[in-house]
Amino acid sequence: MIINHPLLGPRDAQEFTYLGDASLIDRPDWSAEDANEQYYGYAYLRDNPAGLHRELWFHEQGDRSWLVVTRNTLTHEITRVEFASHVARLAGRSR
Amino acid sequence: MRYSGFRIIKEALTGNRGWQPAWRNPEPKPHYDFVIIGGGGHGLATAYYLAREFGKSRIAVLEKGWIGGGNVGRNTTIIRSNYLLDGNEPFYEFSLKLWEGLEQDFNYNAMVSQRGVLNLMHSDAQRDAFTRRGNAMHLNGADAQLLDAAQVREMVPYLNFNNARFPIKGGLLQRRGGTVRHDAVAWGYARGADTRGVDIIQNCEVTGFRMTNGKVQGVETTRGYIGANKIGCAVAGSSGALMAKADQRLPIESHVLQAFVSEGLKPTIKGVITFGAGHFYVSQSDKGGLVFGGDIDGYNSYAQRGNLPTVEDVCESGMALMPMIGRARLLRMWGGIMDMSMDGSPIIDKTDIEGLYFNGGWCYGGFKATPASGWCFAHLLATDTPHETATAYRFDRFRKGLMIDEKGVGAQPNLH
Numbered sequence A: 001m002i003i004n005h006p007l008l009g010p011r012d013a014q015e016f017t018y019l020g021d022a023s024l025i026d027r028p029d030w031s032a033e034d035a036n037e038q039y040y041g042y043a044y045l046r047d048n049p050a051g052l053h054r055e056l057w058f059h060e061q062g063d064r065s066w067l068v069v070t071r072n073t074l075t076h077e078i079t080r081v082e083f084a085s086h087v088a089r090l091a092g093r094s095r
Numbered sequence B: 001m002r003y004s005g006f007r008i009i010k011e012a013l014t015g016n017r018g019w020q021p022a023w024r025n026p027e028p029k030p031h032y033d034f035v036i037i038g039g040g041g042h043g044l045a046t047a048y049y050l051a052r053e054f055g056k057s058r059i060a061v062l063e064k065g066w067i068g069g070g071n072v073g074r075n076t077t078i079i080r081s082n083y084l085l086d087g088n089e090p091f092y093e094f095s096l097k098l099w100e101g102l103e104q105d106f107n108y109n110a111m112v113s114q115r116g117v118l119n120l121m122h123s124d125a126q127r128d129a130f131t132r133r134g135n136a137m138h139l140n141g142a143d144a145q146l147l148d149a150a151q152v153r154e155m156v157p158y159l160n161f162n163n164a165r166f167p168i169k170g171g172l173l174q175r176r177g178g179t180v181r182h183d184a185v186a187w188g189y190a191r192g193a194d195t196r197g198v199d200i201i202q203n204c205e206v207t208g209f210r211m212t213n214g215k216v217q218g219v220e221t222t223r224g225y226i227g228a229n230k231i232g233c234a235v236a237g238s239s240g241a242l243m244a245k246a247d248q249r250l251p252i253e254s255h256v257l258q259a260f261v262s263e264g265l266k267p268t269i270k271g272v273i274t275f276g277a278g279h280f281y282v283s284q285s286d287k288g289g290l291v292f293g294g295d296i297d298g299y300n301s302y303a304q305r306g307n308l309p310t311v312e313d314v315c316e317s318g319m320a321l322m323p324m325i326g327r328a329r330l331l332r333m334w335g336g337i338m339d340m341s342m343d344g345s346p347i348i349d350k351t352d353i354e355g356l357y358f359n360g361g362w363c364y365g366g367f368k369a370t371p372a373s374g375w376c377f378a379h380l381l382a383t384d385t386p387h388e389t390a391t392a393y394r395f396d397r398f399r400k401g402l403m404i405d406e407k408g409v410g411a412q413p414n415l416h
Ligand SMILES: Cc1cc2nc3c(=O)[nH]c(=O)nc-3n(C[C@H](O)[C@H](O)[C@H](O)COP(=O)(O)OP(=O)(O)OC[C@H]3O[C@@H](n4cnc5c(N)ncnc54)[C@H](O)[C@@H]3O)c2cc1C
Pocket: B037, B038, B039, B040, B041, B042, B043, B062, B063, B064, B065, B066, B067, B068, B069, B070, B071, B072, B073, B074, B075, B076, B077, B078, B079, B204, B205, B206, B207, B234, B235, B236, B237, B238, B242, B257, B258, B259, B293, B334, B335, B336, B337, B338, B362, B363, B364, B365, B366, B367, B368, B369
């Protein structure tokens, strides 16, 4: 697989390590009433779709950036690559 | 029809005209007591034991393709019970015992071959860990034997013992482990279930569930609606996609695992050998091909095919362990979709929905579990209580922090 890095261009997926579903960006608020329940879902439950999947890849042997890659789990085709920091900021996070 | 040596001779003398199909091809009925989704090893074994062990009837197995087309026909056929943790070892030992009597039980030659599984160790720390694992196996009635380097060398002289980085320091041997002809397991269970009245319905994909007031009534399929009192889901790698149709999120990710077979060679490898310094395992099939594999590719996938970096990694590990493997040509390779759970251990449990039961999370080790998985799932479906060897395989272990994490790597499915 080739991941089209937003800054560095097309890079071999071997340069990256895979973490999992991009929902891992949305760490729940530890001080919420139902934090236990939220963390259970956050840490252990997954949508695991057959089709488009937004997922986190770390450019370990490159610029060490975290990327959100949109990839089809049925074909492995990658349709979109964004910086995770950008995605997080768009979602209202400070960093 | 019972299979036997006598039957083969009789058929040979009468022109082989007496053989019949091993199972029927029935039309689905409108309603069953039990519907099992997934005609893999686990689904078929569940139906078989429901009928044979628990005396149930009106059972159907629904399979979207053909039986044996999933992981049960794609795995590298290794069986063993060399686990460490209490939640796992009694279950896998129960499974190994069932394998030992399986062929007589379902009257089918599954080529169960207890040729031994040898896990190699390459460091002092690994020797400590294997000693502990061997002791845990003994405590649960399994066999395990610690070998030193000389004993390993005697068994398998062709390995690379003097690898500077990963010298072979010994091994943990389970002689009762081995290999089984995987397709024959699906066929044997299918035939055994069919003989006991189970309807095996192929080309029948479950596309949805019909529910009222939190109770499941039946399934929508590509061959129409089928009602059921109890529904058991045993679809391995497709667990996430299927259970999403019942609005269930699972502690599971689907990943692709590849397997490889070389051209046929003269008998070289007697049992199963696993490399302890990388992920590589190899055995030799009765046809002579070296059957081997290694790590999962490591990203979510439903594609049933993997990528080249993993091929390279597996072959490098093979070369590090037994350099002569480099002379063999690769004949075939393929992928299967693993239901990788969050702690690397399976789930056999009820769901939040009344009448809907779940069996999955087998990772890359569910073939050896097939008999016990079928038995325990049948136990749960028939009695609504877990079998004594499967009490830990619950959904709520994640909520309660009671993980069964053999490797201790945490909620990271691609590392299990
Ligand atoms: C390459 C590889 C090597 C492996 N090596 C080993 C090994 O050496 N030892 C070991 O113990 N394990 C091994 N495994 C794991 C083992 O094969 C699996 O854990 C086990 O087979 C899963 O259970 P099953 O047989 O029921 O799955 P499957 O055979 O995959 O059965 C699931 C069935 O459900 C069907 N299905 C899916 N969705 C639907 C639907 N909506 N409606 C109807 N039917 C549906 C599928 O078509 C499939 O036939 C390996 C797996 C792979 C891929």
